[in-house]
Each structure stands twice: as structure tokens, then as C-alpha cells.
Amino acid sequence: MASSFRTIFKEWLEIVAVLVAAGWALWTFYFAEVLKPEQTRGYLQLVLDVTKAGAPHVIEGTAFLPIKIDVRATNPTKRKLEVSSAYVEVYGDRFVKTGDD
DSSP, X not given: OHHHHHHHHHHHHHHHHHHHXXXXXXXXXXXIIIIHHHHSOOOOEXXXXXXXXXXXEEETTEEEXXXXXXXXXXXXXXXXXXXXXXXXXXXXXXXXXXXXX
């Protein structure tokens, strides 16, 4: 009888140990690494670098300085961010003096 009790107790102890280990693994590798970062706020850090792109040009007495603007967007968080190309617009303007404005 004692041998049977020991066997049953040992089997239940192994089952409980496996369930505790599974709970720990679920917490460590899923909740802490996947769910927790998804609940944090994500943001983009924008860095703008403005540099001269060449020599100044003089057109009709007005000096124009060509510049180059580099824009870098980085994600400093662990959260995955997706930026749709529909929300990114890049354009350039060329300014010239017309008339006496």
C-alpha cells in the first residue's frame, strides 16, 4: 500500500512540476517578450540633417543656396511598427524669384 501511495504521489508531483515549468516558460517567453512590448507605446524618432549641396547661385541679384535634407526615422522601442507608404510623402520645391515680389 505504501509503495502504491509513493508511486501515485511521485506521478502527481511530476505532473505539478511540469505544469509549473510550463507556466514559467509561458510567462518568460510569451508574456514578457511578446505581449508586454506590444502593450507599450511605439513611436518614431525623426532625425533631420541639413547640409549644403553646392555653391550659392545668384539669380537676378538674389542668392540661392542649394541644400540637402536627410531624414531618418528610427524606432527606439521593441514594439514593431509598420508605416504605410500611403502616409509617407516626399517632395521637393524649387524656389525662383519671379517679378518684383
